[in-house]
Amino acid sequence: MKGSVYNYQMCRSIKKLRYPEHFPEDEEIHAAALQYIRKISGYRQPSQINQLAFEKAVDEVAVSTRTLLEKIQLNAAGK
Secondary structure, eight states, rough: OOSSSGOOOOOTOOOOOOOBBBEEEEEEEHHHHHHHHHHEEEEESSSGGGGGHHHHHHHHHHHHHHHHHHHHHHHHOOO
């Protein structure tokens, strides 16, 4: 793979969550995680056999997103 993985454009349907004036609510983080998993899996709604894996992936992405945003906020506050 050539170049940085960060050179790609972001999916337009995934909203930016980091704003200085407010920390995102759990619902906002979950919605962004759901959009991300839908995008990369190619499923708007997974089949019943894939439902558990889909939900687990959404939960894991939401947890990772919250962790990232908390760390960014902590680092920004220290400036």
